[in-house]
Amino acid sequence: MDDEQYAAGLRMLAEVGASAPEAMIDSLREVSPELGRQTIAWGFGEIYARPGLSPRDRQLVTLGVLTALGGCEPQLEAHVDLALNVGLTREQVVEALLHAAVYAGFPRALNATLAAKRAFDARE
Amino acid sequence: MDDEQYAAGLRMLAEVGASAPEAMIDSLREVSPELGRQTIAWGFGEIYARPGLSPRDRQLVTLGVLTALGGCEPQLEAHVDLALNVGLTREQVVEALLHAAVYAGFPRALNATLAAKRAFDARE
């Protein structure tokens, strides 16, 4: 990952108004700056920035993945916030998590929905 | 779940052109007809049919959930097929699964992509 890809990741993050990655980078600074760098350079600069799928569509996929994984509530909060930045409404986020209950079960959907609530509250 | 909800599920399935659920219902007929009935009546008649999220958006969430769960390749095939019926292109499905690699890792994304390939092939 060269500096260009990292810069592309930062541009992508700025474009979608993501603030959480900065906090993540800070939390990793002492322990694994490379993990933070890869998240931005590869995750956002290389994959997220690809033109084949809109940020709004990507966030729907991400909400599905994170809900199903479980145990990723902090990431869910960040991605719910990002989802709202790129065009999903709160109602759509909440409906997406209800929809996920069919496939991932109620406990995962409940945990994800409470994370969404925290993300909503943090915007106020 | 009364007959009305089951009928709503069948209408929803017809609307999105889903054929796989019929095969699923058949496979369950002898062992658990109730599981098949609940999938249709609740999963499709009650949740999928809700107006708050379009079928196309729902399929993006479902692709994310099923990719992350792993071990659900037959369901992924059915839902990729359904995704194409409701407005996602093959390129978007493939991109969604590449996107999922960031959050669920490459092995899950690879298994899902091979399931998508089988779904694509089956349409030809």
Place this chain on the structure above:
Amino acid sequence: MDDEQYAAGLRMLAEVGASAPEAMIDSLREVSPELGRQTIAWGFGEIYARPGLSPRDRQLVTLGVLTALGGCEPQLEAHVDLALNVGLTREQVVEALLHAAVYAGFPRALNATLAAKRAFDARE
């Protein structure tokens, strides 16, 4: 889900002496009342209320599922409490979670057992 099913869910919850769902409903009231409603109407009114398996048997299955899923400790606490209401002893709950270690590994069993401890303590 009509009102009848929701009422059936509330009756089922009352029958097994579940108090946690009320707290869950409250926590969801602002963000996703529908998720709370579906948990009660479908999860309890439609599925849990079916006659084919006793509440005691259902709780053993649920303890197995939640232990294996991981990351569902709040739900485990609620379901351990419910398990005690419907005839399982503390010793049987603890033994069920030790048994789960064989199939889901020690870390999941340990997390579940500490959740059970919190549920036991909360009853005192």
Place this chain on the structure above:
Amino acid sequence: MDDEQYAAGLRMLAEVGASAPEAMIDSLREVSPELGRQTIAWGFGEIYARPGLSPRDRQLVTLGVLTALGGCEPQLEAHVDLALNVGLTREQVVEALLHAAVYAGFPRALNATLAAKRAFDARE
């Protein structure tokens, strides 16, 4: 694990009429006889044989765990067979897997139910 525990495991397996472990032991003979030995000596001789929970209750927990894990369909077949040996009816097994759908989602419950069907068919 000494020979005594292994012998206790074999006795436990005989008591519950399990035949699948023998096939498993055979499949492991060349690659990891120790894994087969530990499954029997520890899993069955040490844990399963404990008096605090009946074999029927243990199988309900195991069905929940294996359904939630996913990707363990061969083990599910073996444990459904075992479940029938220790007092669960086919209807109860099927109901337990429907119940699991609430907590682990439909795809996991569907995969488990089809494994149960194979176990039922194999007994005929």
Place this chain on the structure above:
Amino acid sequence: MDDEQYAAGLRMLAEVGASAPEAMIDSLREVSPELGRQTIAWGFGEIYARPGLSPRDRQLVTLGVLTALGGCEPQLEAHVDLALNVGLTREQVVEALLHAAVYAGFPRALNATLAAKRAFDARE
């Protein structure tokens, strides 16, 4: 599990300088002393003590398993600490968790890395 195996487990733990299991045993004393005993007697006395793989190698496997499972952050902290005791450097632990991101995705790797950070900090 007889006393000899438990003693072997305690010796193994002492050999690798593990202090966390004592805290775990304490936390389980009232609720499930048997789970604590089995963790030590079987997990450490029987499996960990086997000569076929060095403690350093075992910890690399364990870091991979716990990162992939998710929701096991307290266990990860304990096993990162143990990893440092048996010859892995902080840099290698951090690199192992970055490596895990390829196969288990970034959210799991991030959670694991933050747990490693807490383990590092606790040693100071």
Place this chain on the structure above:
Amino acid sequence: MDDEQYAAGLRMLAEVGASAPEAMIDSLREVSPELGRQTIAWGFGEIYARPGLSPRDRQLVTLGVLTALGGCEPQLEAHVDLALNVGLTREQVVEALLHAAVYAGFPRALNATLAAKRAFDARE
């Protein structure tokens, strides 16, 4: 990911004698060449090639991750093969998977061990 990173990935793969990725690339050629390219360019050219952890150590982590994930048996076969190329013995691989049973449970360890057996057989 530019051509240089892809070339670095191919060099890394050649260095560890991996042949499976070629088959994977082939299987993805029609459906998602980009997923194949990213696996090589990022997974191997960017992460695997980092100097902080030896290939042998990386494979131990990978075996742990893939065993815990479940449902990744084809990838496990490929990574067991790779593990043997970079200095792990068959006995160490088998022991690593037995070790994983403590943390991920027996079913996952069994599935992984049978995948290892297939990888061993394929080398003969």
